[in-house]
Amino acid sequence: MKNENQKLKIIPLGGAGxxxxxxxxxxxxxxxxxxxxxxxxxxxxxxxxxxxxxxxxYLLERRKKxxxxxxTHGHEDHMGALPYILPQLNVPVFGTRLTMGLIExxxxxxxxxxxxxxxxxxxxxxxxxxxxxxxFFAVCHSIQDAMGIILKTPVGIIVHAADYxxxxxxxxxxxxxxxxxxxxxxxxxxxxxxxxxxRIEKEGYTLSEKAIGExxxxxxxxxSGRVMITTFSSNISRIQQAAEVAAKHHRYLVLVxxxxxxxxxxxxxxxxxxxxxxxxxxxDQIKGVAPQKLMLIVAGSQGQSGSAMVRIANRDxxxxxxxxxxxxxxxxxxxxxxxDGVYNLIDRLSDQGxxxxxxxxxxxxxxSGHASKQELALMxxxxxxxxxxxxxxxxxxxxxxxxxxxxxxxPKDHAFILKEGDAVELGPNWAAKVAEKVSVxxxxxxxxxxxxxxxxxxRDRQVLAEEGIFVVIIxxxxxxxxxxxxxxxISRGFVFMKESEDLIARSQKIVEQVIAxxxxxxxxxxxxxxxxxxxxxxxxxxQTERRPMVLPVIIEL
Ligand SMILES: [Zn+2]
Numbered sequence: 001m002k003n004e005n006q007k008l009k010i011i012p013l014g015g016a017g018x019x020x021x022x023x024x025x026x027x028x029x030x031x032x033x034x035x036x037x038x039x040x041x042x043x044x045x046x047x048x049x050x051x052x053x054x055x056x057x058y059l060l061e062r063r064k065k066x067x068x069x070x071x072t073h074g075h076e077d078h079m080g081a082l083p084y085i086l087p088q089l090n091v092p093v094f095g096t097r098l099t100m101g102l103i104e105x106x107x108x109x110x111x112x113x114x115x116x117x118x119x120x121x122x123x124x125x126x127x128x129x130x131x132x133x134x135x136f137f138a139v140c141h142s143i144q145d146a147m148g149i150i151l152k153t154p155v156g157i158i159v160h161a162a163d164y165x166x167x168x169x170x171x172x173x174x175x176x177x178x179x180x181x182x183x184x185x186x187x188x189x190x191x192x193x194x195x196x197x198x199r200i201e202k203e204g205y206t207l208s209e210k211a212i213g214e215x216x217x218x219x220x221x222x223x224s225g226r227v228m229i230t231t232f233s234s235n236i237s238r239i240q241q242a243a244e245v246a247a248k249h250h251r252y253l254v255l256v257x258x259x260x261x262x263x264x265x266x267x268x269x270x271x272x273x274x275x276x277x278x279x280x281x282x283x284d285q286i287k288g289v290a291p292q293k294l295m296l297i298v299a300g301s302q303g304q305s306g307s308a309m310v311r312i313a314n315r316d317x318x319x320x321x322x323x324x325x326x327x328x329x330x331x332x333x334x335x336x337x338x339x340d341g342v343y344n345l346i347d348r349l350s351d352q353g354x355x356x357x358x359x360x361x362x363x364x365x366x367x368s369g370h371a372s373k374q375e376l377a378l379m380x381x382x383x384x385x386x387x388x389x390x391x392x393x394x395x396x397x398x399x400x401x402x403x404x405x406x407x408x409x410x411p412k413d414h415a416f417i418l419k420e421g422d423a424v425e426l427g428p429n430w431a432a433k434v435a436e437k438v439s440v441x442x443x444x445x446x447x448x449x450x451x452x453x454x455x456x457x458x459r460d461r462q463v464l465a466e467e468g469i470f471v472v473i474i475x476x477x478x479x480x481x482x483x484x485x486x487x488x489x490i491s492r493g494f495v496f497m498k499e500s501e502d503l504i505a506r507s508q509k510i511v512e513q514v515i516a517x518x519x520x521x522x523x524x525x526x527x528x529x530x531x532x533x534x535x536x537x538x539x540x541x542x543q544t545e546r547r548p549m550v551l552p553v554i555i556e557l
Contacts, residue, residue, distance in 0.1 A: 006154035008426045010192070010389065011438055014038065014054040015162075017395050017419040019198060020077035022162065023054040024391070028154055031130025032062060034069040034091075035149060035160050039080030041335070042444065053081040053450070055440040059089055067129035071095035072162040073146035074102035074234055083110040084443075084450050092117040094127065096136075098145035101266040102234065123147060123177065137180040139164035142209070142369025143234050144172050144272050150184065155426045156191030157184055159383055162392060163196050165371040166378060169208045171237040172272070181382050191426065193385035197393040197401035199370040206375065207367040212331060213241035215364040219357055220249050225291040225325030227251065228354075230301040230309050231332045231366075233259040236267045238331055239297055240274070246295040247276040256283050256320060257299025257308030264297075283319045291325065301332035303341035313348040324353035331365050376401060380408050387431050388415040389424065463549045468493030470540065470548040472511055472532060478556045481519035487511045494540075494548040503543055510535045511552075525554055 008028050015022030021040030026033045040052035059066055068091050071079045082093065083106055093116065095103065100120045107113045121127065127134040133152040140146070141163045148161040159181065166176050184190050199206065220227050227246075231238045239260075246253045253275065255261050267273035286294060298320075300307025311317040322328075328349050334342040346356050359366045371379065380388075388405045390398035395417065402415035416424050416433055421440040424433055443451045473488040489504050491497060497504065514531045532552045541547055 004428060006428060008153050008155045009423050009434070010158070010194070010426070011058065011423040012391065012418055012420055013056065013058065013438070013440055014040065014420055015077075016389075016391055016422065017398065017417075019392060019394065021052060021054050021081070022078050022392065023056075023081070024160065024194070025059065026132065026151060026153070026158070027062075027065070028131040030065065031067050031132060032059065032065040033067055033129050033132045033134070033151070034059065036072055036078045036162060037069050037081045037085050037093075038075070038077040039084075039445075040077065040442070041338075051080070051445045052442045053084050053445060055443050056085055056089060058438045058440070063089060065130075066091050067132070068092040068094055070127075070134065070149060071099050071103065072149065072160070073141055073143050074099040075143055075163070076234075078162060079103055080106070083107055083112055084445060086112060086116050090116060092119055094119050094121050096121060096123070096145040096147055097270055098143070098236070098267065098272050101270050102263065105262055105266055135180070137177040138174050140167035140170050140174070140176050140209075140369075141165065142232065142237075144174065144236055144267075150180070153191075155428050156386075157188065158192045158194070159184070159190050159385070160194045161196060161379065162194075163198075163369060164379075165199075165206045165369060166375045167206075167208045167210075169210045171209050171213070171240055178382060185384065190383045190385040192387045192389060192424075192431070193380070193383050194389045194391050195376065195379055195401065196370055197376065197390035197397040199368055199372050200376055200393070200397050200400040200404065202368075202372040204372050204374055206370065206372045207364070209237050209241075209367060211364050211367055212238055213245065215362065216242055216245040216329070216331075217248065219327060219329055219362075219365070220245050220251070220295070223292070223327040223355075225323065225327065226294045226296060228256075228296040228298050228312075228320075228326060228328045229331055230298045230328070231330075232301060233257070233263045233299050235331075236263065236273050239264060239267075242295065242297055243273075243275050243279060247279055249295075251293055251295040252281040252286075252289065253279045254281050254283050254286055254294060254296045256296050256312075256317075260297050260299040260308075286319060291323070296320065301330060301342075302335055302338050303345045309345060313345050313352075315352070322349060322352040322354045326354045328354045328356045329365055330356065330358035333359055333366050333368070373404065377404060377408065380405055380410075385410075386414060387424075387426075389418060390415070391418075395419075460549065463547070464493065467546050468495075468548040470494055470507075470536065470550045472507070472536070472550070472552045474511065474515065474532075474552060474554045476515070476519075476554060476556050481515075483512060483515050484557055491548065494546065495544065503540075506543075507536055507539065510539055528552075529554060 011025040013023040022036040022038040024035040123136050123138045135150045136147045139148050151158040229242050243253050298309050300309030312320050350356050390401040398417045405415050421437040469492050471490045475484040487508050529552050533550045536550045
């Protein structure tokens with residue numbers, strides 16, 4: 001299959017130098033295969049933006065070459081952008097059963113289910129997508145049915161190992177299929193390994209998911225009131241363990257929050273979750289049930305606004321109120337960058353009398369889904385790749401995985417630290433970073449709009465959020481160009497109007513002056529607007545040292 005003239009490109013459109021928004025392009029002469037299609041979370045500068053998706057301009061320009069998108073697992077940052085990407089690029093999507101079940105729920109919400117091509121694969125299946133021959137290996141992660149991909153390409157074998165860890169006592173019994181990687185040495189060896197690197201800073205091994213069940217058991221044993229557990233709602237193994245602990249302690253299980261209910265429904269339907277009979281009670285039925293008879297699984301472990309956990313903390317939930325003696329377990333760590341919201345939530349719950357257990361207090365109520373340093377070393381030793389591309393981590397994580405590979409004997413220039421839009425080109429006997437980047441930008445989704453919020457809209461939102469708005473409504477006589485009555489001023493987020501009568505009156509004067517100066521000249525409206533903005537901005541800054549957004553509205557009567 002190898003041919004000296006063959007070339008292949010690997011391009012991360014997202015998920016390199018960043019943790020979320022994963023999307024990787026494998027491109028040969030004739031074909032493209034995409035791995036993952038994740039969403040990202042907006043940073044603080046992206047006011048009001050719901051989520052961020054990868055920029056697929058590169059793929060749209062080559063849409064005829066794209067053979068499909070393979071999804072490694074059912075986490076949002078690996079498949080959450082599908083509802084936004086598929087309408088633009090409707091190619092087949094491949095994934096395992098649980099992954100596909102979760103994707104179907106998302107696509108259904110967006111009324112896309114009938115329009116897309118979904119194909120479920122199992123771990124032992126093989127796929128030929130143009131130049132690429134794909135096979136899969138099971139990996140352990142904080143969601144079941146996660147997989148890595150072995151791509152046999154015209155330039156050699158590439159292993160794509162997105163989020164993973166090695167868990168030899170997994171709750172669902174599915175261990176990492178190391179044998180499928182070990183055998184590749186006999187087939188000519190692995191040319192490139194793309195590997196998770198997020199937890200490289202932690203020495204040793206990540207704990208087994210099983211440790212969580214023991215922690216739930218211990219905390220439930222101690223609890224005198226209700227037990228509420230909040231975790232990522234896609235962590236089915238954790239919900240399974242909670243259910244078993246509930247049964248052991250003769251508690252009913254209550255699902256609180258839409259994402260938990262939806263994911264549990266999919267996982268039960270597909271057989272990934274088995275509840276002891278009669279254990280489930282609906283949240284609207286818990287009134288009157290003794291507190292020590294209840295365990296609640298609550299959505300919103302990251303303090304997402306509007307989530308069940310946040311509504312409970314705000315005393316705004318229809319059926320659940322915190323009372324003295326409740327135990328709340330945060331079986332999750334805050335996503336980097338979101339910890340303030342989570343700690344604030346913990347404070348508010350504690351304030352209402354809950355005994356809150358979180359990972360700073362007890363280190364076994366959450367275990368990571370990512371491999372620690374010794375596991376990453378195991379992966380490198382197992383695969384012995386010629387080249388390495390660390391993925392799914394920040395720059396420092398990428399660097400440290402590259403260093404680890406060097407310690408294990410890889411030449412320094414065989415590890416590529418990539419950012420979004422960087423490309424690596426490979427031939428059968430060489431690999432090099434491409435000088436020219438693929439142009440990518442964050443595509444922001446706000447409500448139903450995709451990509452229509454850009455720099456200018458964000459800058460306006462920034463001003464509105466920090467300085468407020470100052471609106472002047474000007475009614476002009478169509479014939480004379482004179483004011484019909486004094487200008488109306490409305491302001492929000494700038495000054496308290498009732499105590500700023502003087503400021504408002506003087507602002508009105510400034511507007512009147514501008515109009516008077518220009519009414520005879522029949523000046524153009526845009527010009528008058530600009531003059532009013534300039535005059536008011538200068539005046540308001542002089543008075544308050546603030547720069548609200550000044551917005552004149554001219555109406556001709
Ligand atoms: Zn993941």
